[in-house]
Amino acid sequence: MYLQEISGVLQGHEVKIKYDCEGGFDQCGQEKMIKLRYAEKNFKDNDGKHICRKCFLKYKNPMKKDEVKEKVKKTCVEKYGNSMPMNNKENIEKRKELFLEKVCNTISI
């Protein structure tokens, strides 16, 4: 949240904010002086909240999301493969495809 009036403050000037996050990191919930430019971006990117960098990286890192998705997909394939021991290859491939489509691909993290 902003701890001061920001109208009339130049983009390159620092404003006082307080981080709204509670991730347990050093800056969570702390007051800080940051440039208005960054404060506004942070505020906008987080739907009206100031989130410290560590929390931001923890919760919003797109690389991490991809990592998780890949991991989930892999687990799906492995589990599926193990659970279908007696089917012929074609059948397995078909079911695998359906399974991935239905379950894995609909997971939005």
Ligand SMILES: [Zn+2]
């Ligand atoms: Zn934080």
